[in-house]
Amino acid sequence: MSDALLPSTRINLEKAVVLVLDDNGASLDILSQVVSGFGVKQLHRAESVTGAQSLVKTKTFDLVISDVQMPDVDGVEFIQWLRREASEPNRYIPVILVTGHTRKTDVLRIRDAGANFMVAKPITPKVLLERIFWVAREDRPFIECDNYVGPDRRFKHEGPPPGTDGRRRDDLPAEVGTAQEPNMSQDEINNLMKIAKVQL
């Protein structure tokens, strides 16, 4: 399967059990229509976090798509609950958050909620399908610690911040030290890239 979602890429969501959560009925209808169009047969809708929590307690899901801004308890709190208090395997399922506008005070809350991805409203089927494809192929490790539960928020591995030792076991120190061997000659470098016939 290709890395990018091409028009000809096959995607089978027939057996996926999906939960969509949005307090605005019109928006929930749009989300539901989009997800059904993707071939999802088992779609569960919730208009409140309480309703979504009841569903999560009784069914096993493969994907959650949730709005962020909702009155009383919002989508961020729902994801935090899901990641910390729901039972396995629901606790680790892919989560896509959808939001129309991100309040300044919500930026860090959303980053730390534990969702896999965020999609801007108004949603378009193409973008949502790309994100579903992306989270389905997700290979980021999961992190569980006191103040965060969710997929690793670092997409790129660029080493620890300067001046720190890093927290990952495989973090390398920023200081690489002096070279142990002489530099390669230009010929040696050229040979590394030389086109050669391969016997198959």
Add this chain to the structure above:
Amino acid sequence: MSVRRFQPDNRLGGMIKQKGGLMAKDAIAAAEAGVESLREASLKALDDALAEMERSYGPQADRSEASFEMLYLLCLKVVDVAGFAADAGVDKAALSFCNLVDNCAEARVWRWDAIDVHLNAMRLLRSAGAHLPEAERANMLKGLYKVSGFKSDEG
């Protein structure tokens, strides 16, 4: 602080690769057709939200009890369904309005002149935005962004 790092089973990843299913282009087309069936209801929801904004926060409204939260939620209601009026620029104007109300809420100060500008612009865009020359619509949105401090590349 203890940190557990592990790789949970991603069942969705296994499912999408199974035989059958749809080609992405067909899945997108089916989803677009399904969404299209909601056009009328969604535009009604959009117009209801705009009317409620006007009624509760327009120049004729009693603004003494105005709630930042309620107006912000009304703006979000418009954004939710504004994909159907994207050709008129209503989606972008609604995002600008969200930004304005968020800024007001943060400062705990209403900027009624800027709110009126947004209400007027949204009314105009909704009724005639799709028929405006593109440059004129873009200039109008640019003006709104200037008033609200919205950066169009941000959500």
